[in-house]
Amino acid sequence: MKIENIRNFSIIAHIDHGKSTLADRMLEITHTIEKRKMQEQVLDSMELERERGITIKMQPVRMIYNLPSSTYPPATTAVGHVGRGNLQPTTYNLNLIDTPGHIDFSYEVSRALKAVEGCILLVDATQGVQAQTLTTLNMAKELGLTIIPVVSKIDSPLARIADVKNEIAALLGLPIDEILEVSGKTGEGVENLLEEIVKRVPHPVSELAGNNVFRSLVFDFQYSNHRGVIVYIRVMNGEVKKNTPLVFKVADKTFTALEVGIFSPGEVSTEFLSVGEIGYIVTGIKEPGVASVGDTVSFGKDNMEPLSGYMSPAPVVWASIYPESQDDFTSFRQALGRLKLSDSSFTFEEESSGTLGRGFRCGFLGMLHLEIITERLRREFNLNLIVTIPSITYEILRRDGKREIIYSPSLFPDDNTVEKVFEPWVKVKIITPSQYLGSIMQKLFDHEAIVGESETFGDNRASVSVNMPLRELMRNFFDELKSISSGYASISYEIGELKEADVVRLDILVADEPVQAFSKVISRKRVEEEAEASVEKLYNILPRQMFTTKIQGVALGRIISSRTITAMKKNVTAHMYGGDITRKMKLREKQKKGKKKMKEIGKVNIPQEVFLKMMRSE
Secondary structure, eight states: OOGGGEEEEEEEESTTSSHHHHHHHHHHHTTSSOGGGOOTTTTOOSHHHHHHTOOOSOEEEEEEEEEOSSSOOOOOSSSOOOOOOOOOOEEEEEEEEEOOOSGGGHHHHHHHHHTOSEEEEEEETTTOSOHHHHHHHHHHHHTTOEEEEEEEOTTSTTOOHHHHHHHHHHHHTOOGGGSEEOOTTTOTTHHHHHHHHHHHSOOOOOSSTTOOOOEEEEEEEEEETTTEEEEEEEEEESEEETTOEEEETTTTEEEEOSEEEEESSSEEEOSEEETTOEEEEEOOOOSTTSOOTTOEEEETTOOSOOOOOOOOOOOOEEEEEEESSGGGHHHHHHHHHHHHHHOTTOEEEEEEETTTEEEEEEEESSHHHHHHHHHHHHHHHOOOEEEOOOBOOEEEEETTSOEEEEOOGGGOOOGGGEEEEEEEEEEEEEEEEGGGHHHHHHHHHHTTOEEEEEEEETTTEEEEEEEEEHHHHHTTHHHHHHHHTTTOOEEEEEEEEEEEEOEEEEEEEETTEEOGGGOEEEEGGGHHHHHHHHHHHHHHHSOOOSSOEEEEEEETTEEEEEEEEOOOOOOTTTTOOSSOHHHHHHHHHHHHHHHHHHHHHOOOOOOHHHHHHHHSOO
16 A cells, blocks of 8 residues: 555553543444454553453554545645645545553553554543643654544543543644534544544655665564564565565564464465564564564665664563472573563562572562553463562662662661662642542642742643652552542653652561561551551451461561461360369460470461562552
């Protein structure tokens, strides 16, 4: 197909604003999927995505759209304006990339946007502009994409269409009549939206005009047991066919294209992929670490520099994960390698613990990302896992002048050896109805936040800019914010600079043995409160043992909190009736000595569910 008849676009929005539902209607109207195969969330193929009703992985799909006559001509240049005209029906290739809405997966969004020329900014008519709307909008603006503003869920009885249109018009600085209205549920306005995509989104342009050298950008990849790594590409120049010798420019690895094709929405083999198209290449490579997001795939004889790719995402949250049985360690390592092949933002490295054995220190983009990865490990690979309490990265300046990066609370040095500690802060944007602002301000104070500028906009809503420690954002802040705002507040954040922190390590000892999975780094002023809460929680959920078990919270070189779980006891004198009391006393004394000996040599076996309950919000 001619490059002038190709449109590449993405749908961006806050979480649960209707992206996947709108994509369903587009697939239906363009007859990309037969009606009998149609189902909700077609592009969300992962079981977890369907179960939770969210998009986790971006998903590309090609739609064939026949533009009705008596409409605008297609855009003619990447930056030119569209004029009015009158055309005969024309067939267009619409390449859509559906993206996640949750803040943890904003890296997926950034990759999708670099592979397209335009995007649909979707805003829920019942909720209006939210925090993540602003974040994704800024991404699109920085890349210079054409933005089509759309109000969704107009069929809802709670829709505030006029108010939300005013908010979007003020945000983008454009006339209200340029904002479209759609309902992903009923399909109203979707046909018109498809026409507007053809009119407004510019067609792709060749990276090297007049040069047919094949060059493409890898924006995602997956792994197949039979076919190896399958790279998802946007062709920037030239064309590629099956059996063509190719090379990963950054990895410097050559291979032969075993198959090329498009997404419709499943993989469909084609003869070739040409400039401007989005598709896949089956590489046959089965070794990990070769394919990477942002690499350039091109002809082997190409001596040009690689295309500008993507920055590698830095993990925000760290947690150690151990197999419940050390016999599963090899299977666990293979499972992590498989997940890494389908999720490039996930990182891991091997470590060992005295009490938990060998495991891996894993990096995630947020708490939801952590939850999704651990759930996939359990479901897809049938692994029983122990997950430590999540933490963040700290930079330590020791008294001897040495600097080091600490990823694990259990490795955090003792207070008397530390000169300074530095921790990451985050820039947070909160959007909330104005009546909840007072309660939110109090909560921000509790979480050591520094409140910046705030403004009121739209239908009595306020936007607040905040700086706060990432450590405090992770301390159940999301749930607390939703609770005090009755679910109406929304939040987005980005990692900021490192700042000096006043924090210490809190260890939890069970039977005088520190349990690394329960160690955490907390604010010095909250150490007593946190120690009491952690010890009390473990006391309530840890099963009783055959010997007396002490649970202690230790920080700043002293025991701050302590509880004792009494031992399970058998009534050793139950069979005795009457007789000399000394006989009973001898039996009880013998039992007492046995319990004492057991306490000296016994170890507490902590069940997996205890670790899970301790990891959850306290």
